Amino acid sequence: MRIILLFLWSSVALLAFNFEIINQELANGKSSLIKFKYEPSVEYKSIQVDGKKYQIFPSPREKGSFYALIPFSYYDKPATKTLELYYKENDTLKQKLLFLRLVRGKYAKETIHVDPSKVNPKSPKVKKRIAKEYSEAMRIYKSVTPKSYLREPFILPMQSKITSEFGKARVYNGSLKGYHSGTDFRAKTGTPIIAANDGKVALVKNRFYSGGTVILDHGEGIYTCYFHMSKFDVQEGQVVTKGQKLGLSGQSGRVTGPHLHFSARIAGVQVDPLQLISLLNNNLLKVQN
Numbered sequence: 001m002r003i004i005l006l007f008l009w010s011s012v013a014l015l016a017f018n019f020e021i022i023n024q025e026l027a028n029g030k031s032s033l034i035k036f037k038y039e040p041s042v043e044y045k046s047i048q049v050d051g052k053k054y055q056i057f058p059s060p061r062e063k064g065s066f067y068a069l070i071p072f073s074y075y076d077k078p079a080t081k082t083l084e085l086y087y088k089e090n091d092t093l094k095q096k097l098l099f100l101r102l103v104r105g106k107y108a109k110e111t112i113h114v115d116p117s118k119v120n121p122k123s124p125k126v127k128k129r130i131a132k133e134y135s136e137a138m139r140i141y142k143s144v145t146p147k148s149y150l151r152e153p154f155i156l157p158m159q160s161k162i163t164s165e166f167g168k169a170r171v172y173n174g175s176l177k178g179y180h181s182g183t184d185f186r187a188k189t190g191t192p193i194i195a196a197n198d199g200k201v202a203l204v205k206n207r208f209y210s211g212g213t214v215i216l217d218h219g220e221g222i223y224t225c226y227f228h229m230s231k232f233d234v235q236e237g238q239v240v241t242k243g244q245k246l247g248l249s250g251q252s253g254r255v256t257g258p259h260l261h262f263s264a265r266i267a268g269v270q271v272d273p274l275q276l277i278s279l280l281n282n283n284l285l286k287v288q289n
């Protein structure tokens with residue numbers, strides 16, 4: 001792998017700009033990171049994938065370096081993905097095509113038994129509440145704060161056993177209902193939950209499915225979410241630092257028992273939170289000695 005990457009670096013050095021695709025082959029539900037190096041005549045603009053535009057931002061730690069995060073939905077099909085890179089060279093807008101391979105993730109299936117009223121809610125009032133909560137959350141996830149709060153590597157929201165990974169196909173009370181959209185940590189009610197990184201509190205709310213919910217905006221389209229909480233220690237609009245207590249775990253919302261459901265979004269797309277964290281920690285937020 002290292003040899004291939006070195007080859008990539010040297011082959012693109014002939015072009016006017018320098019880039020590195022950190023993960024050129026990845027599964028549905030994962031994120032890809034592309035890094036760019038400063039070139040005096042080049043201004044990096046954006047990357048477009050499947051008609052969706054992603055911004056290129058300055059790297060939070062490395063001066064003269066830039067990055068773009070490209071999220072792939074769990075429902076994305078295996079394919080060669082074309083990344084249209086837009087950049088300005090000597091004031092002329094140019095396009096360059098980059099490619100990566102999306103493969104099918106090896107995700108398991110799990111069966112879950114929950115209160116039937118939480119699987120297929122029939123009441124119009126509940127349906128209305130769910131729709132409202134969904135559109136409110138999507139409005140948050142899709143807004144890209146043009147600054148980054150990130151300065152240091154991410155940490156986990158608690159030190160505990162992972163009881164269910166991201167991506168498991170889920171069968172609720174016998175019927176298939178999507179997939180597990182985050183990572184579950186074992187946590188008896190009342191266990192402290194901490195911020196995975198610096199950010200701004202975008203939402204604090206009791207919701208139908210996710211129960212006690214906190215959403216953190218880390219800037220530049222990156223969000224982390226903390227579900228099923230029993231108590232909140234933060235307020236909307238508050239700026240929090242990595243490791244700060246957000247509240248306590250619980251078993252509110254659609255759950256089979258107390259735990260923390262931890263998830264992440266990039267530009268509105270739900271992605272594997274632990275893969276995102278290790279991708280960013282190892283390639284963008286690494287502490288240099």
Ligand SMILES: [Zn+2]
Nearest residue numbers: 182183184261
């Ligand atoms: Zn979960």
